[in-house]
Each structure stands twice: as C-alpha cells, then as structure tokens.
Amino acid sequence: MKVGIVGGTGNISTSVVKLLQERGHDVTCITRGSSGALPYGVRHLSGDRNDLDWFVPTVQRERFDAAIDFIGFTPAHGAASLDAFRDVGHFVQTSTVTTVGQTADWLPITEDHPLRPPVPYAVDKVALDRMYQAAYLDRGFPATIVKPSTTYGRKRVxxxxxxxxxxxxxxxxxxxxxxxxxxxxxxxLLHVDDAALGFVGVLERDSTIGQTYFLVNPQPxxxxxxxxxxxxxxxxxxxxxxxxxxxxxxxxxxxxxxxxxxxxxNLLYSAEKLQRDVPEFRPVVSxxxxxxxxxxxxxxxxxxxxxxxxxxxxxxxxxxxxxxxxxxxx
Missing domain, CATH: 3.90.25 (UDP-galactose 4-epimerase; domain 1)
Incomplete structure (x- = not known):
C-alpha cells in the first residue's frame, strides 16, 4: 500500500515507519522536518499541517491508500485531515487511553467504558475521536481509533x-x-516496537475500520x-x-x-479486543x-x-x- 504518515519521527511513529517498510509498503511521512531523520527509502513531504493551503491539496494529490495520523491533537486537525484524506482507503487516528479518565467503573477497562477526560489534552482527543467516529457513521469515512497507553523506547523513557x-x-x-x-x-508500559505491531496490524485489515482499540501491554x-x-x-x-x-x-x-x-x-486496560482482531499483536520486547x-x-x-x-x-x-x-x- 501507499501509506501516508502524518508525523513519522516521534516515539511510536519511528517504529511504525520501520515496520511498514519491512512489510513492503510505500511510506511517505508528512512532517515539518525538524524532529529527526527518516529511514532510507521513505519519502518526505516537508510542511506544516496547520498550513491548510499547503496540507490539504498536498495530501490529496498523493492519493494514499492508507494513512496514520500521529500528531492529530485538536478538532481543527481533524477537520483538515477529513478533507485531506477524504479518498483514503483506511485512516488510523492516534488517540490515548487517558481519554477514559481517572476512575474506572470496571476492571480491566474495555473500549466501551465511559469517557471522562481529566486534562485538556485528553478533552481535545475525545472531541477529535468523535469527529472521526461521526464521519464513519455518517458517510463511511474509513477511520479506526487506536488508543495507546504509556510507550517507551529510544526517544522516551x-x-x-x-x-x-x-x-x-x-x-x-x-x-x-x-x-x-x-x-x-x-x-x-509498552515498547514502541511492540506498539508498531498493533498499529500496522490494524492498518492492514479492513475489518478494523470503524473500531476503537486500546493498545496496551497485556502484562502490567x-x-x-x-x-x-x-x-x-x-x-x-x-x-x-x-x-x-x-x-x-x-x-x-x-x-x-x-x-x-x-x-x-491502578487503571488497567484490556488488550483482548486488539489481540482478537490483530492476532500478531503479542508484545515480545521485555x-x-x-x-x-x-x-x-x-x-x-x-x-x-x-x-x-x-x-x-x-x-x-x-x-x-x-x-x-x-x-x-x-
């Protein structure tokens, strides 16, 4: 597939780009070019996603088969991506388990748990996720929401x-x-290479479209x-x-x-749904x-x-x- 990545040099996205390449996908990263070098063979579109006069037409011209947005944080980002990626075959939005909030009605927490975002970052993520979910229900926009917990690797401990x-x-x-x-x-705590298994596994399956997944290490x-x-x-x-x-x-x-x-x-999240739909998501990095x-x-x-x-x-x-x-x- 021709895959567009908004971001690509961050904590999780670096590993995702590497795994996509290993699986034979044609990867293009859309970044401002200020956060790190991209692997050999990855195309780079340099620009600011907040510059809509550049972002929207540039992305539309690429005709991506699939895309992952790692740096979508606000409803304004969502509106731009819904326009820019309107012809994409599969779109994955990176959210966060923090949208659940500080208290659990049941444990382990599953994807259908009520959302009580405790900080502005999570409030904006909830609003953004709901935009994509509404677009899926209203007009079939092929969105999947992935909610990682805490990830770590070379860029963040x-x-x-x-x-x-x-x-x-x-x-x-x-x-x-x-x-x-x-x-x-x-x-x-989930290593970024294991997180990549979840993201890429979701992206490669049409059956995950319209779904929301927690991306967590099953062993807290x-x-x-x-x-x-x-x-x-x-x-x-x-x-x-x-x-x-x-x-x-x-x-x-x-x-x-x-x-x-x-x-x-003790906010424990279930990995059962993701492991059911993406069987290769089995964290291996100790x-x-x-x-x-x-x-x-x-x-x-x-x-x-x-x-x-x-x-x-x-x-x-x-x-x-x-x-x-x-x-x-x-």
Missing amino acids: VRQVGIDTRWIRRIREGRPILRVGEGTALHH MEWSDIHGVAMDVLGREVEQIDVSAETLYQLDPQRFMMVPGVFAK LHDGLADAFEYLQSHGLVDDVPVGDWEDRVIEIQRDARRRILEG
Missing part, C-alpha cells in the same frame, strides 16, 4: 513521576529517586518493580523515596499533571531489554540530562526524609 532522563543519571550516581506512595500502582507492572528493572539494567540499586501524588502536583501542576490521575492509579536499549542509546547520544546541585528531586527527598525522622522521633 518513563518513570512514575513523569517523563525525563535525569533519573537515569541519578541511579548511575547512586542517588535516590522518588516514587508515588509505595510504588504499588499497576501500569502498562507495579512502578516500584519497573524502577527495579531499570536499576538492574544500570547495575546499581538506589533507595526509592515515597511521596504523595498531591504533594508533587502542588509543587508543580504542569510538570506533574499526569501523576495524580494516571501514574498513581522491559529489561527495552530499557537497556533505550538507556544505551540515550547515553551514547548525549541525551541523558545532568542533575544540577539542588535539583527539585533532592529537595523533595530531603523534605520527605525530614518528615519521616520527625514522625519516628515522636
């Missing part, structure tokens, strides 16, 4: 208090790291264990210091926006191997941030330790 690389440096230097509560919240883990695997990879064990999600949010609501309602919660590859790449490319003196994490740890001492001393 995750710990319970958020997305950064300083924790790699902290562990290497033997400095403690934070966890929320006792780190017992279960979370789905506790955050304290996830951190433990990272320590094993790095060859050094450090103390995990407990802190409440509310404390972090009050410290910096923007930085820790996702902590109280996502990273601190957390140990995935983190080892990501850490090595980040380190060798100078992408692991330094930890400054008086780092925010050191300050929080000092406060937590002082409070614990005071309690124990009575």
